[in-house]
Amino acid sequence: xxxxxxxxxxxxxxxxxxxxxxxxxxxxxxxxxxxxxxxxxxxxxxxxxxxxxxxxxxxxxxxxxxxxxxxxxxxxxxxxxxxxxxxxxxxxxxxxxxxxxxxxxxxxxxxxxxxxxxxxxxxxxxxxxxxxxxxxxxxxxxxxxxxxxxxxxxxxxxxxxxxxxxxxxxxxxxxxxxxxxxxxxxxxxxxxxxxxxxxxxxxxxxxxxxxxxxxxxxxxxxxxxxxxxxxxxxxxxxxxxxxxxxxxxxxxxxxxxxxxxxxxxxxxxxxxxxxxxxxxxxxxx
Amino acid sequence: xxxxxxxxxxxxxxxxxxxxxxxxxxxxxxxxxxxxxxxxxxxxxxxxxxxxxxxxxxxxxxxxxxxxxxxxxxxxxxxxxxxxxxxxxxxxxxxxxxxxxxxxxxxxxxxxxxxxxxxxxxxxxxxxxxxxxxxxxxxxxxxxxxxxxxxxxxxxxxxxxxxxxxxxxxxxxxxxxxxxxxxxxxxxxxxxxxxxxxxxxxxxxxxxxxxxxxxxxxxxxxxxxxxxxxxxxxxxxxxxxxxxxxxxxxxxxxxxxxxxxxxxxxxxxxxxxxxxxxxxxxxxxxxxxxxxxxxxxxxxxxxxxxxxxxxxxxxxxxxxxxxxxxxxxxxxxxxxxxxxxxxxxxxxxxxxxxxxxxxxxxxxxxxxxxxxxxxxxxxxxxxxxxxxxxxxxxxxxxxxxxxxxxxxxxxxxxxxxxxxxxxxxxxxxxxxxxxxxxxxxxxxxxxxxxxxxxxxxxxxxxxxxxxxxxxxxxxxxxxxxxxxxxxxxxxxxxxxxxxxxxxxxxxxxxxxxxxxxxxxxxxxxxxxxxxxxxxxxxxxxxxxxxxxxxxxxxxxxxxxxxxxxxxxxxxxxxxxxxxxxxxxxxxxxxxxxxxxxxxxxxxxxxxx
Numbered sequence: 001x002x003x004x005x006x007x008x009x010x011x012x013x014x015x016x017x018x019x020x021x022x023x024x025x026x027x028x029x030x031x032x033x034x035x036x037x038x039x040x041x042x043x044x045x046x047x048x049x050x051x052x053x054x055x056x057x058x059x060x061x062x063x064x065x066x067x068x069x070x071x072x073x074x075x076x077x078x079x080x081x082x083x084x085x086x087x088x089x090x091x092x093x094x095x096x097x098x099x100x101x102x103x104x105x106x107x108x109x110x111x112x113x114x115x116x117x118x119x120x121x122x123x124x125x126x127x128x129x130x131x132x133x134x135x136x137x138x139x140x141x142x143x144x145x146x147x148x149x150x151x152x153x154x155x156x157x158x159x160x161x162x163x164x165x166x167x168x169x170x171x172x173x174x175x176x177x178x179x180x181x182x183x184x185x186x187x188x189x190x191x192x193x194x195x196x197x198x199x200x201x202x203x204x205x206x207x208x209x210x211x212x213x214x215x216x217x218x219x220x221x222x223x224x225x226x227x228x229x230x231x232x233x234x235x236x237x238x239x240x241x242x243x244x245x246x247x248x249x250x251x252x253x254x255x256x257x258x259x260x261x262x263x264x265x266x267x268x269x270x271x272x273x274x275x276x277x278x279x280x281x282x283x284x285x
Numbered sequence: 286x287x288x289x290x291x292x293x294x295x296x297x298x299x300x301x302x303x304x305x306x307x308x309x310x311x312x313x314x315x316x317x318x319x320x321x322x323x324x325x326x327x328x329x330x331x332x333x334x335x336x337x338x339x340x341x342x343x344x345x346x347x348x349x350x351x352x353x354x355x356x357x358x359x360x361x362x363x364x365x366x367x368x369x370x371x372x373x374x375x376x377x378x379x380x381x382x383x384x385x386x387x388x389x390x391x392x393x394x395x396x397x398x399x400x401x402x403x404x405x406x407x408x409x410x411x412x413x414x415x416x417x418x419x420x421x422x423x424x425x426x427x428x429x430x431x432x433x434x435x436x437x438x439x440x441x442x443x444x445x446x447x448x449x450x451x452x453x454x455x456x457x458x459x460x461x462x463x464x465x466x467x468x469x470x471x472x473x474x475x476x477x478x479x480x481x482x483x484x485x486x487x488x489x490x491x492x493x494x495x496x497x498x499x500x501x502x503x504x505x506x507x508x509x510x511x512x513x514x515x516x517x518x519x520x521x522x523x524x525x526x527x528x529x530x531x532x533x534x535x536x537x538x539x540x541x542x543x544x545x546x547x548x549x550x551x552x553x554x555x556x557x558x559x560x561x562x563x564x565x566x567x568x569x570x571x572x573x574x575x576x577x578x579x580x581x582x583x584x585x586x587x588x589x590x591x592x593x594x595x596x597x598x599x600x601x602x603x604x605x606x607x608x609x610x611x612x613x614x615x616x617x618x619x620x621x622x623x624x625x626x627x628x629x630x631x632x633x634x635x636x637x638x639x640x641x642x643x644x645x646x647x648x649x650x651x652x653x654x655x656x657x658x659x660x661x662x663x664x665x666x667x668x669x670x671x672x673x674x675x676x677x678x679x680x681x682x683x684x685x686x687x688x689x690x691x692x693x694x695x696x697x698x699x700x701x702x703x704x705x706x707x708x709x710x711x712x713x714x715x716x717x718x719x720x721x722x723x724x725x726x727x728x729x730x731x732x733x734x735x736x737x738x739x740x741x742x743x744x745x746x747x748x749x750x751x752x753x754x755x756x757x758x759x760x761x762x763x764x765x766x767x768x769x770x771x772x773x774x775x776x777x778x779x780x781x782x783x784x785x786x787x788x789x790x791x792x793x794x795x796x797x798x799x800x801x802x803x804x805x806x807x808x809x810x811x812x813x814x815x816x817x818x819x820x821x822x823x824x825x826x827x828x829x830x831x832x833x834x835x836x837x838x839x840x841x842x843x844x845x846x847x848x849x850x851x852x853x854x855x856x857x858x859x860x861x862x863x864x865x866x867x868x869x870x871x872x873x874x875x876x877x878x879x880x881x882x883x884x885x886x887x888x889x890x891x892x893x
Contacts, residue, residue, distance in 0.1 A: 078580065078584070079584070083584055087347060099580065101572050102572030102574075221405075255416040258412055269406070270393065270397065273397050
């Protein structure tokens with residue numbers, strides 16, 4: 001059961017990254033590869049705010065959300081808006097990821113930093129497995145944010161406008177939707193989400209620069225398995241990836257966990273390219 | 286002779302050749318060993334980058350797994366070298382074979398999914414390298430690295446550092462030659478067509494599946510070769526050499542040098558190798574520099590340094606050098622065409638719950654212009670797309686001549702159906718003549734090898750391509766623009782270019798999707814004349830058009846499509862006065878319609 005709990009925790013982090021991808025993807029059809037690095041930045045700011053500045057918890061969250069959201073908006077401005085086409089954007093988002101990784105490393109160094117958890121650090125025993133409160137909180141965060149994402153994207157005008165932009169940018173412009181504001185908004189929201197998660201993810205993973213690239217890929221797998229642009233997809237996809245990784249690591253050996261995740265990714269892509277909750281589009285010309 | 290004319294006579298391969306010879310001869314020119322080592326590292330990075338350039342720059346496929354392929358090649362050669370198989374040729378072949386296998390496996394998802402899904406999968410593959418090395422740690426040394434690789438030999442004698450240097454530089458130069466021959470060939474143009482749009486490629490009879498596989502396979506080869514060379518450089522391999530940093534530096538070098546270029550790889554590799562990769566003082570800032578390079582490259586230098594140089598050269602050419610004279614095409618511009626009857630029987634198509642086509646039947650005969658008109662959203666383009674094989678049929682049948690039409694787009698094209706697009710689809714970076722020749726690509730099969738070695742079969746196919754392209758360019762009146770960049774032409778000219786491209790394969794059936802929109806009066810006249818001539822020569826022409834006057838003057842048979850079904854059909858004279866057509870399509874009020882409405886108790890009212 002402990003293995004399952006740790007799988008669910010990993011899965012929650014992946015799912016939250018996938019959710020961040022989805023927020024941007026749904027509004028602007030952009031795959032923001034740097035999102036996981038924003039989350040990593042969030043963990044560092046959480047460290048800085050709690051350990052260096054010794055701020056109260058509420059301010060830590062606020063600071064993380066504001067700074068990371070600002071960085072995300074900068075990213076939209078310099079790496080997304082001037083570039084058209086998926087290839088170009090993949091290159092520039094990878095560029096932004098690398099730049100962010102480099103800058104983070106210059107500021108905080110390459111060593112992992114332990115981010116203290118604001119809540120209880122006492123290990124709990126749930127359903128016969130050992131689990132930390134922070135891990136339960138991560139799972140809770142995934143469920144809550146996925147639910148909010150679904151509620152907003154299905155139930156509000158904003159969500160419908162997001163869908164419209166993603167479906168056909170020009171048609172949305174014609175309908176009076178402020179496409180640019182939507183894009184900036186999406187980056188700001190996904191950035192704020194990444195920032196808010198910093199103080200929760202940090203205690204689990206430590207603040208370490210190399211976190212970004214591995215989370216970026218696992219988050220992508222979660223998104224691909226769940227379906228691009230789908231809230232429940234991010235939830236299910238994230239948990240699937242987390243469980244595969246921890247179970248195969250436990251029973252086959254550490255070296256096999258990434259391999260099994262990769263196999264699952266290939267299988268989903270070949271059998272159901274749209275993911276579990278995605279929709280196919282047949283139109284081509 | 287005039288200096289300028291002399292300059293023009295120098296072939297484009299002269300400068301790279303001279304540069305390659307000089308670099309190869311470095312050891313004899315007294316260049317230091319440390320510099321030679323740098324050159325070897327530049328060569329290895331060049332090989333990696335050029336593989337990426339082929340798949341990303343030319344074919345537009347984000348196959349970014351070069352680092353994983355490189356690791357595969359390196360460990361295969363390293364393993365052989367550590368077990369007494371030191372012959373460089375044997376190792377090269379083994380590494381190349383390993384590269385092909387890895388390249389193809391990573392490519393599998395790319396066959397079904399486009400763009401960044403493939404990118405992510407190939408990134409992921411790089412993440413797996415250390416795991417694989419661990420799993421096979423008895424063979425690879427795992428995290429400790431693979432030591433004890435014996436020095437390479439060639440034909441039984443051990444290679445000295447000097448001869449190894451020469452081997453590396455010669456191999457790199459040869460590979461660049463192979464790549465150059467490939468991308469300047471008809472296959473290179475076909476890759477660019479694929480990059481522009483897989484839909485376009487298949488409409489021209491190019492098998493997207495085959496082209497993508499080729500791009501993954503050929504793009505992986507140099508990475509395998511690079512791995513083999515790397516294994517023999519230090520006689521030691523460590524998993525750290527194949528990490529995510531390498532992926533980023535390969536990508537940065539490619540973007541900086543210019544992805545769609547052959548020699549850009551050398552430029553990008555040199556800058557990165559001598560810059561951030563080497564100097565230790567930069568180590569701290571390496572990531573920042575890579576990131577900045579990728580951002581700048583992606584945003585500002587979209588064509589890289591090679592693109593910059595190319596556009597400067599074009600300016601010099603325009604300003605200083607005389608334009609090569611264009612010889613007018615003499616000969617039959619339009620030999621007789623063997624058309625085929627296209628018949629559509631009771632076709633049904635629905636997207637989800639939305640019935641786009643319901644029970645549509647029509648027939649287009651050789652020697653005639655068959656027009657398809659109807660309001661926006663009536664299903665005209667959907668019908669064309671179904672004829673071309675892009676959508677599954679939900680009911681009914683499409684026949685070409687006396688055979689059922691195939692349901693695979695590129696097979697439809699090869700069966701003799703050519704089309705133009707509502708929005709002209711013209712690949713970037715090629716000339717007008719090349720764009721037209723690409724339409725002829727599928728009519729004659731030539732292998733990649735014959736293009737690389739410029740074998741007689743390839744030369745024959747190429748001269749036919751050139752001749753046919755000149756014929757149709759003369760036919761549509763674009764002869765003079767032969768050497769201009771195709772994608773930068775104005776809309777009307779691009780439409781005519783598309784018509785030329787679809788005509789070059791001498792299609793049995795020609796589908797024109799709103800070919801006249803965006804043309805000026807002269808161009809419309811030229812197009813109308815052209816369509817008449819094609820029909821008169823025996824071709825089957827299907828015209829989807831909004832210009833009602835043009836349709837009336839051109840068509841032999843008109844089908845009116847409204848809300849997914851055929852509202853009326855007949856000759857222009859019949860359609861012109863058809864009451865349903867006038868209300869439905871032209872929004873006109875006619876007495877019949879008015880009386881119909883008033884009997885139903887509705888005021889005929891406003892035109893909307």
